[in-house]
Amino acid sequence: MKTSKNAASLQFNRIQFTYSDGKQAAIKDVFIDVEPGEIVVFVGPSGCGKSTLLRIAAGLLIPQQGSLVIDGEDALALAPEKRRIGWVPQSYALFEHLNIAENVGFGLKMQKVPKAQREKQVQDMLKLCRIEEYAKRSVRALSGGQRQRVAIARALAVNPRILMLDEPLAALDPQLRIAIRADLEELLRASGVTTLFVTHDQSEALAVADKVVVLRDGHVEQIGKPDDLWRYPANSFVAEFLSNAITTKAQADSSRTVLLGGELCCNVNREIKPGEKVVVALRKENFYISEQGIQGRIIFSEYNGGVYQLKVETKSGNVLPVSSTTELPIGASILVDFNSASELSVVGV
Amino acid sequence: MSKKSTVKQPKDQIRGIGRLFAWVSATMCLLPLVLVFAVSTSEVWQRGPWAGGFTLKYLAQGWQTISPYAWFSIKLALLVLLLNFIIGIPTSWVLARHRFPGRDLLFSLTNVPIAVPGIAMGLALIITYPLLRRNGSLLVAGHLLYTLPYFIGSLTPQLNQRSVRDVEWVAATLGANFPKRVMYVIFPKIRTSLLAATIMVVTLSMGEFNVSFFLFNPQNKPLPVELYSAYITGRIEVAAAITLCFLCFVVPAAILLERLGGAKVGNV
Amino acid sequence: MKQETMKQIRVGLLALIFPVMLTGFLFWPLLSLGLQSLLPEQGGSISLSLYKEVLMSKHYLSSFWNTFLLSLLSTLIALLICIPAGIYIEGDEGKDRKLLAVALTIPLSLPGIVIGFFVIITFGLTGVVPKLFEIFTGTRHLAFAYTFYGMLLGYVYFQIPRVVLTIRGAVSNISQDVLDSARTLGASTMQSYWHVILPTLKPSIISAASLSMATGFGAFGTAATLSRGYRVVPLEIATAFTENFQPKLAGAMSIILVLITTLMLFGVNKLADLDKKTRGEGSQ
Helix, strand or coil, X not given: CCCCCCCCCXXXXXXXXXXXXXXXXXXXXXXXXXXXXXXXEEECCCCCCHHHHHHHHHCCCCCCEEEEEECCEEHHHCCHHHCCEEEECCCCCCCCCCEHHHHHCHHHHHCCCCHHHHHHHHHHHHHHCCCHHHCCCEHHHCCHHHHHHHHHHHHHHCCCCEEEEECCCCCCCHHHHHHHHHHHHHHHHHHCCEEEEEECCHHHHHHHCCEEEEEECCXXXXXXXXXXXXXXXXXXXXXXXXXXXXXXXEEECCCCEEEECCCEXXXXXXXXXXXXXXXXXXXXXXXXXXXXXXXXXXXXEEECCCCEEEEEEECCCCEEEEEECCCCCCCCEEEEEECCCCCEEEEEC | CCCCCCCCCCXXXXXXXXXXXXXXXXXXXXXHHHHHHHHHXXXXXXXXXXXXXXXXXXXXXXXXXXXXXXXXXXXXXXXXXXXXXXXXXXXXXXXXXXXXXXXXXXXXXXXXXXHCCHHHHHHHHHHHCHHHHCCCHHHHHHHHHHHHXXXXXXXXXXXXXXHHHHHHHHHHHCXXXXXXXXXXXXXXXXXXXXXXXXXXXXXXXXXXXXXXXXXXXXXXXXXXHHHHHHHHHCCHHHHHHHHHHHHHHHXXXXXXXXXXXXXXXXXX | CHHHHHHHHHHHHHHHHHHHHHHHHHHHHHHHHHHHHCCCCCCCCCCCXXXXXXXXXXXXXXXXXXXXXXXXXXXXXXXXXXXXXXXXXXXXXXXXXXXXXXXXXXXXXXCHHHHHHHHHHHHCCCCHHHHHHHHHHCCCCXXXXXXXXXXXXXXXXXXXXXXXXXXXXXXXXXXXXXXXXXXXXXXXXXXXXXXXXXXXXXXXXXXXXXHHHHHHHHCCHHHHHHCCCCXXXXXXXXXXXXXXXXXXXXXXXXXXXXXXXXHHHHHHHHHHHHXXXXXXXXXX
16 A cells, blocks of 8 residues: 555544534544554444544534544644645535636645746646646536546645645546546545545445444444454444445354354354354355255345345244345245355344 | 535635635624614714713704605606516517527616616706706606616526526417416516616605606605705704614615625616 | 417417507607607707707706716726625624624615605715714714715715615525535635636626616606706606606606617627627526
8 A cells, every 4th residue: 555655643522512403422532553554434324423523633513522633743733724634525516716726726826826836736736636638627518527626736736744635536427426426536546645534424434445344323333344244343344335335133053153044054254152043244245046055935125236135034034135036926935045155244132 | 634524615715815805794794784774873972982872863854854855755656667677678578588689788788777877867958958847757768768778687697597487488389379378477487687676766766866867856856855955954963863764765675685685887 | 270370379379468568658759758758849850950959969968977977987986895795694694694694674665755765864964974973073074965976975875775685586596516516626715706706696696786787777756856966867767757847858868878878788698698609608
């Protein structure tokens, strides 16, 4: 992972925050550690506090308790204009009275960078973000994807030690999102700046992040590498939110297997006590349709481009996620077997 | 930095100045209202506020003098309001709901009367239709020209609102015909704006002087014109008393208007 | 097909109501006023003699100049006061904002004559302020109601509510995200105002200024109540018509007045549009 020499570390240290008109705390005792150059994604459902955390990091909100440390110094004592960060809100907030080049150069102008140097830096940034040909254009003439690039170019132009992006892809058309996401990731890696990235889309989080922070109701549910969170979710919420799993109870059969629905023997991802009742997360790659296994009835089917996502209900009431390449009618009875190359994640007891 | 839970804007000199200016202007705007009361209730204002004593005689006298003119102004305002409804509502409707060649031109036209000073309007009307002066219809015409831009200007954006159009369309798909849609869907939604527009038209008409000055005659004399005579010829206490009566009509209406969403100040 | 044309006819008829009324009550009268002003008072053929009389005479020209001065100064003062005041009222902090908003809207419905009367009872010969000075110092000070400054005060009083309303509307449209972005990019408070807020307000300021100047030019009531010798164009028109029985002269002056106010209102806005286009901002 390339790190720019400017990239800073950041810690949210027991941050607590309530809005002045709110009755509930928006952020409750959050502790997050960010390494220099890391891309950290805050993900969670609406209202979980991810955008609030970003605003606290940017200095637009002051927490009631806790501390914020950037590169070893107390950042809460610094006003937003002194924190040397870049912040891109969901609306991009471009300055409509300035053209693209002036937008990108705004921060440099505020910091009184001499004109010649400023223009050169703006040119470099426009080139980096591939928006050179729009330099003189007005903001109003741009598409969503172009605006996003201008907003990011503007934030990067001042060489921030941390970049903060609030749902940068949410305003874009779904079909563009994946391509632009790839571009964005490439840009972030190339510049090596520490990035805080907020999204409500779990696939985006998994794709882009070095580290994922799952938030709910102002709490941190789990922090870790994407693959770790996928395979070892800390609780049902993380499993359901991040990997679209179905959680269910099962009885431990041995130290590394459970019996699903009393019949189907499945591997689990950690040691458990035989006979213990545990809660496991079921994902579609754990099961396949076969001539043997547990019997169930199809209760749900949705076409997903080349494959049908099914939900199969067993006699015992468990619902298993399975995929099928052919269309099968709802109500049909099929046999579902466990993919022994995979593991069920234990999320609780 | 102070630990406030929301720091939208920091210590801000401009806002500090703004607050000061706002207070100074607000005082400047409200102080005269108090003064008018003082003047109209002082026995002899020449000697100072309430120097000769507190009295209500000027108020009584003032009300007696102006009540016929007040009633005339009210009748005039209501007639102007009715005409505003008849002309303004279809025009707003057509501007808000339909695209047609010349729509922009119509929109500009609705703002044209704002550019014409009242006295020019009055003079032009008198010279062109001298015979109509007698029956006061020119007065109505002048007031109509004065108030329509504000009425249309505030109603059109309301009718144009996404929420109003969508709700009406849903009602149509549910089987409501046009009259039903107007009565059950559109009218409830724009009721407040209509009320605000009504108050606006009535207060504008009751306070109109520039056009009325040319177009009145002794049988058809609006209140502000009588007010003017009092200023020029009468005793200051009586003038103040008449003003106070006038303000009692107009100020509560203005406050009500602000609470209903505010007046449109004629945008071009 | 038939329904479509029926609808178009209906729309057309509805759309015509206003223009027809406007033509009958405004355009035609103004036109005849104009035509009549081309015929001199005593009769004779078409000539611009009346216009010459107005534009050449020192007396009338000074009226135009006075009117211009009053409009300009009252507009500038109103803008100076209302831009910060509007920014404050539309802000987030301050419990007095609602009260101030209502207080500043009240004068909107007051006619110019009442405003003139207010100036008289405050700063006239028997006004409160001179009276207080008399009580405390023995001589009357600040009894300037009937002078230029009195009229200026009246005009400013008249402009403030309108300008404040326009500015408030424009300020409320500035997105908080934009201001926050500017700050994170390093802009101090003053820089935010100079580089973001004021440029965004510029179109509204221009339109408020043009409306304000046009209204000031045509204001009659305030001048009628306050003027003792200080002439403005609307007063001249009134005098020419009601006292001197020179309707055509009054007409000529009215036409000039209408041309000036219309030019101010529409011309300034057209200039603003042009300015936007050349600066590469695109049209709305």
